[in-house]
Amino acid sequence: MANDSDDPYFDRKQLTFEQAEGIEPLPTQLALHEVSPHLRAALWEVVRDSLLNSTITGINMRVVSKPWLEVLRVMHVERHHRLTEFSELHSFHQKELRRIFEVGNSHAIYGLLQWLLRFPPPPISARIINNTLLRCRSSYRVLGDGRTIIPLASLEEVATLDRAFADLAATEFHGARAHLRKAAECLTEGATADSIRESIHAVESVARILGGKTSLAGALQTLKSKHGLHPGLEQGFKSIYGFTSDEKGIRHPLLDDGTAKVDEADAMLMIGACASFVSYLINKTKP
Structure with a gap:
């Protein structure tokens, strides 16, 4: 029997049609002109x-x-x-x-x-x-x-997240889109640590697919050598990744006791930064 990793449609099978086609909900903090x-x-x-x-x-x-x-x-x-x-x-x-x-x-x-x-x-x-x-x-x-x-947010920030969901429409990125969607849902629910974690996972997923490595650092190194990823961007994202590793509970959900020192502003910054980086990586590596 084939492993889940051998099925190119495995991630799509876990999503609704709307999710798979990129029709994703914005976190309410970014849903301008809406009142729940x-x-x-x-x-x-x-x-x-x-x-x-x-x-x-x-x-x-x-x-x-x-x-x-x-x-x-x-x-x-x-x-x-x-x-x-x-x-x-x-x-x-x-x-x-x-x-x-x-x-x-x-x-x-x-x-x-x-x-x-x-x-x-x-x-x-x-x-x-x-x-x-x-x-x-x-x-x-x-x-x-x-x-x-x-x-709270500008129209440009909303457009950034919408663009990231559109860029993740390809089959191989369904896992990454699921992470980004979960980040938006967690932000809406006020689970800021979980939102940051899912935002980072979205970038990890894309970087590993495009870079062919099992670690984010290795994937970024491959992208730098093969596609000219700017060293400053590489180091910048490594620094952000390091921040999420430092704060208790961010990188280890099973050990999280809800005391990670992050708030709504941190989560909004991270989902925007990760959405931008996802779109950048995908478009940077296009033939």
């Missing part, structure tokens, strides 16, 4: 609770009070440009705001949040909003000024 159902619900909970704390009970009805009352009055005219009479009913405004989080696109949701953060004084807490974005692995964060929402 979890994030929608969590952000709405923050706004809903703040609005609820700014209401008073009248005769058979609940009405909005300060600070939200002034916020909504200004929003009615300056943001929504409405000519209708302003309502103070809590139920009306709760329904209006909830709809934005239920069906609004990312621009509507983040635009509203930033507008609220910039209202003097803001009716919602920048710290709570930022913690919610962080907890839900959003692709956006609140800047230190507490008034501005910014993307």
